[in-house]
Amino acid sequence: MTDHVSGSGLLRAELARRTGCNLETIRYYEKIGMMPDPPRTPAGYRVYDPDHILRLRFILRARELGFSIEEIRGLLDLVDGGDQTCVEVKERTERHLADVRAKIADLRRIEKALSATAARCSGEAVPECAVLETLEGP
Amino acid sequence: MTDHVSGSGLLRAELARRTGCNLETIRYYEKIGMMPDPPRTPAGYRVYDPDHILRLRFILRARELGFSIEEIRGLLDLVDGGDQTCVEVKERTERHLADVRAKIADLRRIEKALSATAARCSGEAVPECAVLETLEGP
DNA sequence: GTAAGGTCTGTAGCAACTACAGGCTCAAGA
DNA sequence: TCTTGAGCCTGTAGTTGCTACAGACCTTAC
DSSP states (O other), X not given: OOSOBTTTBBOHHHHHHHHTOOHHHHHHHHHTTSSOOOOBOTTOOBOBOHHHHXXXXXXXXXXXXTOOHHHHHHHHHHHHOOSOOHHHHHHHHHHHHHHHHHHHHHXXXXXXXXXXXXXXXXXXXXXXXXXXXXXXXX | OOSOBTTTBBOHHHHHHHXXXXXXHXXXXXXXXXXXXXXXXXXXXXXXXXXXXXXXXXXXXXXXXXXXXXXXXHHHHHHHOOSOOHHHHXXXXXXXXXXXXHHHHHHHHHHHHHHHHHHHHTSSOOOOSTTGGGGGOX
């Protein structure tokens, strides 16, 4: 079987390959409504298009950044539009923004501690405990 | 029962309260070796000190930032010392550093997309799909 | 001394995947 | 053509990382 189904569509394995996602996880995300039900071939095979790649990559990376499924659902709702008012979108966007900025701040602290550790390690001493104190900041 | 066990020690519930951690999760982290086995009272109650608070807060925040248990174990090994050589520590530190910097970069993209969304939303239009394209970067 | 509440252990349940079993589909080669 | 083999389907079971509960013990307050 080729991967070219009705022109530009991808089958599930090809979507998995292009996103680095586990094959079964795609089906799981469809089941819980994170990924839309894709069109099917007459035989029932799922057929994906480039938008699906974009969406799945976003979900995967957001997970790696520590967003829960529900948080990602919230971010995706911003994309999917729907019947939300502009005010609602704005409020939710700003909540997400605060969360994202807090994560960035914490990661910066970890970055600082790690690079200090690496620098000190260029000498001969094993570092003390800069890492643990990292997230104690203001 | 007070929370003052043998001077400055904390019982499990107090550690949970001060870190925001679920009570049972503390026991779980002990079981999988992320938290050290704490000393006990004669009756078998766990007694924690301020270092435990620090360590647990670090674990919790690292989880929120998307680090897996194994990755956090790696970060904590840097703290715990042990028989690792300086070169090993440095290599592992730099791998973590690369990972942290990639996360920061992605979060910055998300931040940008979200603040653009919020700004556009101050007008009247519902945003299109700036968010999804966020993690497509270079 | 007894009632209330905190701690203990072990075990069961949930969320988010991940893997497998058994069956159907399709393209290609003998 | 027909068969072989890789890929897809569904449903279900297993894994990881927690979270909640049950039943028993301990401690403080009345």
